[in-house]
Amino acid sequence: MRPPAFWDAAPTHPVARVLRPLGALYGRHTAGRMDRAGLRAPCPVLCVGNFTLGGAGKTPTALALAGLLRDLGANPAFLTRGYGGSLAGPVVVDPDRHRAGETGDEPLLLARLAPTILARDRLAGARLCVAQGADPVVMDDGLQNPSLTKDLSLAVVDAGVGVGNGLSFPAGPLRVPLARQWRHVNGLVLIGEGAKGEDVAKEAHRRGLPIHRARLIAAAGLSKRRVIAFAGIGRPEKFFVSLRETGAEIVDTRAFPDHHPYRASDLEDLAARAARAGADLVTTEKDHVRLPQLFAARVGVLPVTLRFNDPGPLIAQLKALVSGSQL
Missing domain, CATH: 3.40.50 (Rossmann fold)
Known part of the structure; x- marks a missing residue:
């Protein structure tokens, strides 16, 4: 979802005031849990x-x-619920076999570094982590x-x-x-x-x-390249700023909701924009793993480390x- 603008406004915003009683109920219930x-x-x-x-x-x-x-x-070893994926687990995530539609995007990134277990049942997942040597x-x-x-x-x-x-x-x-x-x-x-x-x-x-x-440190390598940047993360603007700081020339941007499942129409639009501008497409690592493999091969990635x-x-x-x- 894309956060509504009033979430970042004052708590006296009219919409926030209307929803505040419902928020109080939700917050109280979740706090008890x-x-x-x-x-x-x-x-x-x-x-x-x-x-x-x-x-x-x-x-x-x-x-x-x-x-x-x-x-x-x-x-x-990492334990994750696999938000946005279809698998319930517990399962060992394999980046060479699994796709984002099965696991969500984050587990595929985590599994590049260490054993990663996807499990909606956290205790069962932790036990499998230990079985993997965690x-x-x-x-x-x-x-x-x-x-x-x-x-x-x-x-x-x-x-x-x-x-x-x-x-x-x-x-x-x-x-x-x-x-x-x-x-x-x-x-x-x-x-x-x-x-x-x-x-x-x-x-x-x-x-x-x-x-x-x-702080997040962006990898070098895109300096002076003409790029069209797109991202479906919590704050796409943060990605665009990081990309600009590498020296890339951003000629266009497109922001999608967090964990956005890319459709054919999205990919066609991005490809058309890149062709018109004579620019390369660049996205985040999280977005890249959600792209179809053939399209992903045409898209650059900006890795960031903390x-x-x-x-x-x-x-x-x-x-x-x-x-x-x-x-």
Whole structure:
């Protein structure tokens, strides 16, 4: 879905005010579910979640955390629900065999780095992770899911949007009122810069939580190329900015809803735009895995990686997780 504009406006926006009672009911119900005790997995569980609906940068964060865990000598495996895919699991994701329609897009990216288990039943998925040699499990999303006990939960926030208007869905983007979510979080990953993100960071600091600041680094290689950029992610504008910062000449853009399933009409339109402009098509890694293979071969990709400004405090939390002192 594409977030409605009023989610990023003041909470007094007329539409938000009308929907606020429904948001209060939804938030209260989800908060009660979030507070339930989960079952213990056979190994430590690191949850990479977010406070809101939509993208915040969880997947690049999960990939970066798995890299740090490997540097510590651990054997991480990813556990994901596979949003947008048809498989229920538990199943080991194979990028050479599975398609985005089966698994969703994120699992295909995660599986390039470490064993990735797709499972709607999180406990069954964690057990399969362990069977694949995992220690610990890195759970991509699931902060509000109570089925598993989390040993370390990090909330990812895009500093450019923060938590929007601070209201619960559908009045705003929050899954649960923010005050109810802090008790389930052990640290904040703040990606990029922005006043709204700083507001969240101030609250995290007030509660004594570590704040891990990070930024997305785009790969080089597109400098001075004429490109048409398209993306179906949480904030396509962020991708367009990253692409422009590489030195690419963006002649046109097209934004799609998050996790958009590309149709033939979309692909025909993109190809026609590129032909008229004499430009190359470029998209994100998440979008690229959702494209039909023949069309994907004609589209460039801008890989991005997450880099922590000061990884020391985060590494300390990960060491405690690996050693079991958080259990």
